[in-house]
Amino acid sequence: MSATTSGIGALIETARAARANAYAPYSRFAVGAAIRAEDGKLYAGANVENAAYPEGQCADAAGARRIEAMVVLADGDALCAPCGGCRQRIREFAEPATEIHLCGPDGVRRTITVGELLPLSFGPENLKG
Numbered sequence: 001m002s003a004t005t006s007g008i009g010a011l012i013e014t015a016r017a018a019r020a021n022a023y024a025p026y027s028r029f030a031v032g033a034a035i036r037a038e039d040g041k042l043y044a045g046a047n048v049e050n051a052a053y054p055e056g057q058c059a060d061a062a063g064a065r066r067i068e069a070m071v072v073l074a075d076g077d078a079l080c081a082p083c084g085g086c087r088q089r090i091r092e093f094a095e096p097a098t099e100i101h102l103c104g105p106d107g108v109r110r111t112i113t114v115g116e117l118l119p120l121s122f123g124p125e126n127l128k129g
């Protein structure tokens, strides 16, 4: 495990546990996510789909003010990166340098920053002053 990916075991386990609560009868693609907030606490979520498809929620929605680190965890061969809408929501509560660990069943597959996921983003700073 590299220095970048160390210390995220608890985040991964939290995301894995959250994924067990996913409700994904339509896509059958269960996703768990977990963040470590500025208060040191871990917050987790799972995707919750809806028969009215646009009403479904991605796993990446969580309830904290500052994201210190984040894990997104799913099965499948492809990397599960946050969808476009979630990237903007994550950006609201994170810095461009904040790391997101994209995980599969065996652990971290890739670590990427918010700035790499959403370059030249529009954020809260744009509306200040």
Ligand code: THU
Residues within 6 Å of the ligand: 024, 027, 029, 030, 031, 046, 047, 048, 049, 056, 057, 058, 059, 060, 072, 080, 081, 082, 083, 086
């Ligand atoms: N999904 C997430 O929950 N997070 C992501 O980062 C990518 C996609 C969910 C949404 C939907 O329930 C399912 O995966 C298939 O798109």
